[in-house]
C-alpha cells in the first residue's frame with residue numbers, strides 16, 4: 634500500500650446545535666455546545682488513520698492544552714505526528730460551528746497556529762514527508778506554503794490531491810501541480826469563474842480548471858454523489874443513502890476515502906465511490922471525527938448498498 638501525507642490545518646471545533654441559522658444582527662440561544670477535534674487537515678488525517686492507512690501529518694498546533702490533546706488524538710488514531718510542531722505564543726486553530734436540524738452548518742475559523750506553517754517548516758520536515766507517495770492539501774494553511782510544498786513535491790514525482798476548501802484565491806501557477814482537485818460544485822464554479830461574467834455549468838467550469846493544468850477534477854455533489862471530469866469526459870458516481878446529523882467534515886472524509894483507495898492501487902472511479910461511502914458514514918453523528926468509519930465498517934456498508942460494479946469490486950479492498 635502506498636503511504637499518504639496530509640499537510641494542513643488542525644482545529645478545535647466548538648459546535649452548537651441551533652433550530653435555524655441567525656439573521657444578521659440576531660442572537661439565538663442554543664441548548665449547549667460541544668468541543669471536538671477538527672480542521673480539514675486533521676479530519677483527513679484521522680479519517681485515514683481510522684481506515685488503516687499509512688498516514689503522516691505535517692502541521693502546527695498552539696502551545697495550549699488543545700495542542701497537546703490534538704497530538705495525542707492523532708497518535709491514538711494511527712497518524713504519524715513527527716511532522717507536527719507546537720507554535721510558541723499561538724493558540725491552536727479554532728472553528729466556531731453552528732449546525733441546524735438538517736445537519737447543514739455555518740463555520741467561522743480563527744487559524745491560530747495553522748497560520749504559522751511556513752515554507753521553512755516544509756524544508757524542516759522534508760526528509761520525513763518525502764517518504765510518502767500521495768499528498769493531501771486543503772486551504773486552511775498559508776497559500777504560499779502550499780504552493781512551495783506542491784512545487785517541490787511535483788518535482789519529486791509525487792501525487793497531489795487538493796481539496797480547495799474553504800474557497801480562496803489561488804495563483805494560476807498552482808493548478809499545474811494538482812493531480813486530483815476535489816471541489817464541491819460551488820467551488821468548481823468559484824475557481825473557474827474569475828474571468829467570467831456569466832454562470833458556468835459544471836462541465837464547462839471544470840474544463841477551465843483542466844486547461845489551467847489540473848489533471849482530474851472530482852466534483853463532490855453531496856447527496857448526489859460526485860462527478861469525475863477528465864478531458865471531454867464527465868462521469869457521475871452515485872451517492873450512498875445516509876441520514877445526516879452533522880455534515881461537518883463530510884468533504885474531508887470523502888478525500889480520505891478517495892486517497893485510501895488510490896493508495897491501494899484502485900481505479901479513480903473506485904476511489905470516488907469509496908470517498909462517497911466514507912463521507913456518507915461520517916455524517917451520522919455530531920462532530921467531524923465522531924463517526925469516521927474503519928475500513929471494515931465501510932466494507933459492510935458498501936456491501937449492503939451495492940451501487941453497481943464499482944462498489945462490487947471494492948469488496949476486495951475491505952479485507953486488505
Ligand code: RIB
Pocket residue numbers: 644645646670671672673676727728740742773881882883884885921
Ligand atoms: O471541513 C470541516 C472542518 O472545517 C471543521 O472541522 C472545521 O474545523 C473547519 O476547518
